Amino acid sequence: MRLERGATGFWSHGDEPVAETDVTLLRSVCWEAARRIAGRVSESAFAGASSFHALTITSPSKTYDVLCHKNLSVVAFASAPLVPGQPLSGFGDPPPWADDLEVAGFRCLTVEDLRMPMSKVKVTELAEAELTQIRYWRPEVLGDLLFNWWD
Template structure:
């Protein structure tokens, strides 16, 4: 799923939407996110600041690590093992994505894909959306996310 290795393929349900007739969305256990985040904090020689589980309609959990370089904020996708880094805690993300710190590679050992700013800021139209459901396409048409990151880490209701 890492766009830096080719066209980013959007899995069904990655927007957090489905129709009543669709199968339930996969869920990433917040405990798995927390375990990976604590390991990342050890790699960063830092401390876990907080971990906030998603609240509807957000499709992501928010976590912080404090190290000698400051505070790092990560978004853990609620349905797919995707992680994005941002500068500030916001309710909505469109173009606020950052490149991950070097220690974020630790998350890969836990099965997470850490996305780069280039991945997240790429135009949504460049991604392969062939697996998305009709319900997801309706939401995309309504909310009009311009970037891949805005579609993945959304707070649509």
């Protein structure tokens, strides 16, 4: 897998700013999905740094934690509760209603994608500030890099 600039959420002072994900679109798609599964949406606001936005969709039968990268249009689903500042303990595959996110332009990552070893991830397009962060934090898998609490 090849990562685009902005994957870590970092850039240097002289670098051109990286585009931000359309959070309004993300919310809209999640609200529509929740409506169809008789659920509701809540948004998590974390104190401190994170590379992602988090929304929770609660249906009568299941809770889904939706993670959307702040700079890339990629989405993951957490399989365990989020603990601010701690590495994410697990990911789940996209639920059936996640097709709506794909139609809206988001890429839904699978568990297999997120567990990809960093040795198989191409980072040649990342800015030097991002490569510095990768060397410092040493993520083992793609999910650790994309969905992080680095500061």
